[in-house]
Amino acid sequence: MGNQTSAPTSQSAETQREAGSSTVSAHSGSVINTPQLSGVNVGGNININTYVQPPASTEQTQHISPTTEENIQKCQADLKSYLKSQTKNLLQGTEEDGSQTQLNKSYTELYITEGGSGEVNHEHEVIELECTRSSSEEKKIHLNDIFEPLIKEDDPPQRVLTKGIAGIGKTVAVQKFTHDWAVGKANQTIEFIFPFTFRELNLIKDKDWSLTELIAYYFKVGDLEASDYSNKSILFIFDGLDESKLPLDIKKNKMCHSVTDTTTLDVLLTNLITGKLLHKASVWITSRPAAATKIPAKFIDRVTEVRGFNDEQKEEYFQRNVSDKDVAQKIFDHLQSKPLRSLYIMCHIPVFCWISATALQSLLTKTQKGELPKTVTEMYTHFLIVQTKRNNEKDYHEGETDTDVIMKLGKLAFEQLQKGNIIFYEDDLKSCQIDLTQAAVYSGVCTQIIRKEFGLHKQNIYSFIHLSIQEFLAALYVLETFIDNGKNLLSKVKVKVVSDKGELPLILLHKSAVDMALDSDYGQWDLFVRFLLGLSQVQNQELLQKFFQFKERPPQSNKMTITRIHEKIKKLSYTDKSINLFHCLNELGDQSLVEQVQKYQSSGDVSKISPAHWSALAYLLLVSTDDLDVFDLQKYHKSEEVLKRLLPVLRVAKTALLSDCNLVDSCCHNISSVLSFKSSRLEELDLSKNNLQDYGMTLLSDGLKSPNCKLQRLCLQDCGITKKGCQALASGLASNSSHLRELDLSNNRFLDEGLELLSRALNQCTLETLRLCECGLKGEPPASALNLNPSQLKNLDLSRNHFTEQAITQLCSFLKHPDCQLEKLGLFKTNLQTESVDALASALASNPSQLRELDLGGNSLGDGGVMKIAALLKDPNCKVDKLRLFKTNLQTESVDALASALASNPSQLRELDLGGNSLGDGGVMKIAALLKDPNCKVDKLRLVGCQFTHNGCAVLASSLKSNPGHLRVLDLTRNVLQDVGVENLSEFLAEPLCQLETLKLKCCMLTAACCRSLTFALSCSSALKELDLSFNHLTDQGLTLLADWLRKPQCRLEILRLPGCTDSSCESLASALTLNPSHLRELELSRTDSEGPGLERLSGLQRNSGYKLQKLVVKSTVATPTD
Template identity: 65%
Template sequence: MWKGKAESPSAVVPTTTQCATTQRDAESTTISAQHGSIINQPQLTGVNVTGNITTNINNTYVQAPARTDETAASPKTKENIQRCQEELQSYLEDETENLFQGTEKDGSSTPMNKIYTKLYITAGGSGEVNSEHEVVVLECRRCTSEEEIQLNDILKALPNEDKPPQRVLTKGIAGIGKSVAVQKFTHDWAVREANQSFQFIFPFTFRDLNLIKDKLYSLVGLIAEYFDLDLETSDYKSCSILFIFDGLDESKLPLNFEKNEMCRIVTKTTTVDALLTNLISGKLLHKASVWITSRPAAASKIPPKFINRVTEVRGFNEKQKEEYFLKKISDNDVAQKICYHLQSKPLRTLYIMCHIPMFCWITATALQSLLTGAHDSELPKTVTEMYTHFLIIQTTRKNEKDYQEVETDKDRKKERDKDMIMKLGKLAFEQLQKGNIIFYENDLKECKIDLKEAAVYSGVCTQIIRRESGLHRQEVYSFIHLSVQEFLAALYVLETFIESGQNLLPSQSKVRIRSLSGESLMVLLHKTAVDMALANDHGQWDLFLRFLLGLSQDKNQSLLQNVFGFEVRRPLNNQETITYIHRKIKNLSHTDKSINLFQCLNELGDQSLVEQVLKYHNLGDVSKMSPAHWSALAFEVLLSNEDLDVFDLKKYYKSDEVLERLLPVLKASKTALLSDCNLTDRCCEYLSSALSSKSSGLEELDLSRNQLLDSGIKLLSDGLKSPDCKLQRLSLKESGVTIKGCQSLAGGLSSNSSHLRELDLSHNKFHDGGLKLLSKVLNKCSLKTLRLSECGIKEDGCKCLALALRSNPSHLKNLDLSRNSFGEQAVAHLCGFLRQPDCQLERLWLSKTNLQKESAAALASALASNLSQLRELDLGENKLEDAGVMEISSLLKDPNCKMEKLRLAGCRFTESGCAALASSLRSNPAHLRVLDLARNDLRDGGVQLLSELLAESLCQLETLNLRCCTITATGCQSLTSALSGSSALKELDLAYNRLMDHGVELLCDWLRNHQCRLEILRLSECTESSCASLASALRSNTSQVRELELMKSHPGESGLTLLYELLNDQEYRLQTLTVPT
């Protein structure tokens, strides 16, 4: 049968004493099965689950084979399969229909469909190991933009996939709700609501498989130990089957994929480990599907090549937290008070931790009791206070249970409670040191814990009973959540130090240390704990440290003394500990660890650094801010409700040192704007660490105009290699990159090119050599935008680039090669790429690339091959002349041409070229939105031809640049006459022409036209009279102009006055005015 594992309040309610009991625990009925197997009919006694969960999904490399069907099976086989399927579904429906709150004996079960709400699942995640404490990662993490997917679709093909994933790994931190996802998935299948493509689902837990790890089984025999099915051996091959293995992090199996013997036959007897590795690798029942759940730290036990998709359970989102409390607590007023309390700024940490369903349950348990109690109690404000109240509440409930004779002596009760808490704390600490979250009967006996008494303490220590397939019994234990284990461990270490002076932490000799007054030197314990937590690279002791310091507070000590009778001590001054932590923050090179130290200061009631930094920052006096202050600001920002999607260093202070201290904020953002911030290669090392961090959601990084140099690019590339790097857009414009930097960058992209979509390397002189190195990896990338403006690229570099793009033409949408000196032969190479049938290029920038009229002909021919894709073309500052413009114009009249932006500034063409351009556009006027013809000798005749285009009813031109085109008032009259009808034009540049006052007056008449939609106008050499006319026109009720630029003008005092009055008057739309001063 299936052994469920209670893991979160959504998945579990922690007061359960028996979360799942296999059939082996119950009286077994032996029946005959095929091939002499013995089948024990199973029984499940309870699995506790409530609430919502959040999950992530990420696809990896292996293509799943098609699921099997039974079309080839005989009628008799089909009948047997159908019967067995119905029996299994009926059985699993019964075992998964209820979620238990409290123990099953209390009868507090709730139907799954009543308490359980829709899971929120998003695309993303990898199978790599996390190097930070799970709770700390959660606190520093903000949601990234990922594709939503439903729980029941986890094993289905996504819209962009041909086949479903065959092997799925779901990871999530302790208590986040992985097991409840398994139970919900299984239940929906059993009641025939989802995933009916699977004929059989067999759920197992690693916790249960640990008990038979030394036994030998065939796959048929293993299934027989759990499920009462009379399947033929041949049925396994003809059926579509899903195996679920829950709790990989609890596995004691070696999972030796390399050395285990091969097993392809379902009746072959081998080790349980070999059965699992052969199933997961696809050697045994190669068409069966496998779903595995795990905490992140253990996910790497499965080689990535065997996983098709990685998903991540993320817990509750903001809306679901409130929804949980409203469902969990019947009194809506109490539920609303809890939500309001948690959302207040001082309690932001508690609210963030409510992403974990189990913490929601702990919080609801503690706060509901305090709010509905007979006496008014101050509500908890820190994590430690919350857990202290939770422990007290669970102890109170325990005393109400029928354990032994009723205790009437309060002192005896306190003594017994304290003794039990210390035993549990000893167990928690010793197992935490070993890295264990599950333990066995011998572990409890070593701590002198009575098994029956432990069962009574069900709210503190969850007993999960497992038996060895009817052969022997063995009990498995765990705390309801890792954080409860860490809390009890901290309590045990602290109280041992207080009562005996013995420091149990490993970095100190275990001797008794007393001050002259006889009181324990608490600061010694604190310092030891701080040093121990900082020395651990994986954050194993981070939350333990918080609890230890929080429990040292007089308020929590008083609660523990009153309820449990812990030793009374004089009030403690923690200032020396606070000073020690301040010093550590100041000198800390690992900025992520500083966040946990600020949480520790919060537990100690110290806000001095945060208060100072807010004062300096609000006054704009950042010169007084020390490195520790910047770390404090990072902590404050992370705990605020501030939108962290965009991190802009310019809002703070532009330097490497400040960026390093604010790195946790950067990691929580999606976009980091670091351009022109005086950064050097020093910043690249910690930016690299941010890119490779699992908790980072960074998708866009702009490092333009910083002197990073090749040394910085090398460091940055190390982060790009990480499978956890989610970066999609990277700008390194003008960063001092040479050929060496390109080599490093190419190495980073070749290792992990799956996410990056935009790369900007403009204004770096790496020449052809650097581009050759980059081109080697472009055929593996999925870049949509590549910017290489002014990189010293010539013919050889262009040839390598074109060849790389020809081998991978379907991704690139935008290509910028402007300001490189190509020549005619380079264009020929580029045209080879443009002619590819799969070329999807939409925007091509080739301004100032030394193109000639001959190049224009070749380019036009190549672009015609995929003309329907092209949306923007920039050929400005090239010597195309009239002949070249005529070639480009031929594209525009093609009905397939949907070009929206055309830039031909400075191409040295005249009225003749303009005639061809205007003629082509008149035959296909509906698509073009932007036309830049600046710095060409169009004269009034050319403008008149363009005006005919503008008069077309289908013309949708919004931006027209005619700067420096030798236009006079005559051309201006043609233009305004054409625009006087309905026009879409919003931006017009006529600067550096010869309009004179008369030309400006004609423009002003048009601006007064109620059909004029112009918003931006650029002129030059305007006189005082012209400025007065403009001010008058812009004061008309119809004027839409919000930006006016008057270069090299002479407005005079009166003209300036009129224009500035207009700018400052909120009644009018003008927002930006540029005039000579």
């Protein structure tokens, strides 16, 4: 509606004010438009044109006439009826071969997870599947709930992207979702669903459309008005983004706001996807991972991933889809066998289950004799045979055979594979001389392998039933072309191969295929080369000759090919390409490297194997059923070369233990690639005690920045990091800090300047644990790192830094924060002074209920300081259960105060360390009184070097005997207990309720005389796991008694440290461990010599995988005892 007004040339301020305050009333639904000008001088007439769309009244907006509502309901009913008929059957293979079944009867629930990355694949999707493991932390989501809000979400997602590799079930998921809606089973709040495929949209991409025209072209929606699309809940589904021929240029495409505006299909879709057109409508897009990034992440509310079938769903599939349940079980059992482990992994993809069921069901139900297929190629060869022979009637041209059609299909498969196409059209069929009439009537082998798309399509579109079938046929075509006429289709130089003997040396073709696969950018030829090599095998050639009359040829040895692949494996330091080469060797029947590695594994010694063997080990582990969640490099060999070879194994791990493995900065590049891997599962990474230095942090930060990085715990203790390394690390953490919960940078002297650089990144992290021990911090001002969220941080360790009082004051401010949730505080050797201890105790007292663990060791607290801490412990709200006061200069008065405080709240304390303090017998007796209390729950007691004798030990043992059920760890190292003290202690050890697991009596002036009572007491219980008797004078006599105890089945000891072992003692120990081999895993001996048959026998037990002994340490007796 337009309105034209003339304005006067001048107007007084008063008149303007009056105009601004004028009141105009509208009646009978009229619309008043009153333009006003103020504060302007106009020197002539002006025209003001306004265009106003009258707003609908509230009543009109909310009310729809009965006639309109009836029309909408009819349109919805028509659409549901149409979609119900289109989705009721599940197509397995091709529709025309009779493998249509009711969707609800054969549908097996798919495993769908929330989240995932849209990163482009850098390897073949099947190879990636073989080299990944699912995570127990994945959030499973039900198909019909993908548009429902999850826990902690208020609103449902409006735009969902679902990823999944080829054949994993994305299209079936769309079909099932649509069918459940159409029959009224689910998602009934959605009023209209319009499912499109990019395959069909490609065919009309050059024509302009309005949205209403596009919908009407494909769907029966009757007379829906344009306004109905805005008012109703609508879902648009676009299946197969990876197959789109549209540019989908969201940035450059123009705006489109109306459903009736005609524009290009590309513009129409981008506006719909971004919400500029029908902003209330929901959109669901499915795609293979490689194309998922076509849609910018900001336009996607939720990413889900179809993971196919888990192990239970695989079994369910075979039981549902194989009529004979015994045959179904035999198929499942065969696939689980070791030779077919790779194919069993592939059965995550539903179409692989169908291929396996088709091939094996035929073999198991017919009278054919012979072995079931053991390789992927054998399985596919039998599948081709079954599909080809399924129809007895052929509709080929006169003189045309199955072989002719297979070669035509193979040519089509190979040429399209070279172009990267998985869908093709009638012209592509014509170019390979595939008869369109033949394809249309669907008979013969052509119909079993090529699928003509049905459903909503207006034009014919074709594809192989799965990409792997296309790869198999392409490999067959290339091989048979080479055999038939000597033409190597993989060679850049197109020449025929000539042989004097009439034999065609397959090594030439194999060499081209292997090199092409290794040179490919993202592994697109990996499965192809497996098939090519597998089809070269005699048994597969015989099958092809028997069933398809392919040309016979004299058998050729594949030794040269095998040798060449071995050489390639030696040169490839890592990557999944080396793993694929082992799959190639498996297809060629060569298990030599794998068998050699298995021998090394059986012997328990893998430290001396060759680089190629390490790659073989990686392959073995990946195809095994072993739990690979924890990767410990020390189990194999401590070197960067081995790490590179085992990198594919590291990629499937959740925990990587790489501590003290002789790694240098260059290894961080490989580790960074693991963190960046789109299916990365790594949550814990320990790189401590490796000389990574600052450049290593620069390389590592690239991985930390990746959105795929899920790291929660990072340990970089003692890695040579300085201020420069902190800067690089801060850059990585700042970019992607959402997952990290624990960071350990201890023993890196980056000083306060380094911490200052880290502080901003740390503030962005939701850290729960931060360890900065011995980093050269002083605190001017170190507390910048303490600007962490006080409600998040649970564990802070600042030990072995020489802090100023100012630094401690800043720490106290953090502790006093009302939101402070700190549970563990480590301040060992931090130069605490009397004033600092007072401030610290006061800060902790202001919020006593959170702290659980306190370490103030290595600080000279004195009586005053300890009494302040004792007052804190006496508070009934105090929850400290671990108290470490090692070497804090406790005096008589402070011991009294501490014992009194602990006695007032005895049920709380679990761990007490008073070592390094001169308690003497009197002080130990006071602590013993605390332990006697039946409410006392102390399970770890450390009294190292407390200068007490057997007298104090007698009182201590008596207290423990009266309350024996709690203590698990007792460390009495470097006290003059003598034999009589151990005899007293043995009374506690012999108690039936005693559950002591660790006993340390190192350097306690013991002799052989105590061993009889000690071993007798220990024989009464099987709880003890660790015993340290080093630096005592036990002699052969005492060690023989200990060896007798080790022989007993009730002995469950895992760690043992012994002094003065002669070779005779070693013989006794070896004999004992031979009789009871199942527990001891660590043995430390001090000896005067390093040779002898007894020691050699112990070394043999360590090397033998039949024994648990993993660590044997032999020390010189001249060594001095340490804490």
